[in-house]
Amino acid sequence: MHNVISSTEIKAHFGKYLEEALSSPVHISKTNRTVAVLISESEYERLTKLEDAHLAQMAEEASLQGYASKEMVAHLLQRLTKNEA
Secondary structure (H helix, E strand, O other), X not given: OOOEEEHHHHHHOXXXXXXXXXXXXXXXXXXXEEEEXXXXXXXXXXXXXXXXXXXXXXXXXXXXXXXXXXHHHHHHHHHHHHHHO
16 A cells, blocks of 8 residues: 555645655545656656657557558647757
8 A cells, every 4th residue: 555645734844745656656646536656857758758759659550551641640749849948
């Protein structure tokens, strides 16, 4: 099970949980419901790259199956890589 901290606790000890998020995600709850997750910058970057790779793969599959032209896929992937910069 993951670490779930109340929003009140986060407010009171933000620095502590910010430091904890460097090594593992900190799940934040409000009214007994998880509403957010605090993660490190490196984890955010890793997840962003993973998502981009997945979207690129889906675009390539769409092209191969005839749902999108190779030009359209190339254009969308170019826009995606520009947004990363």
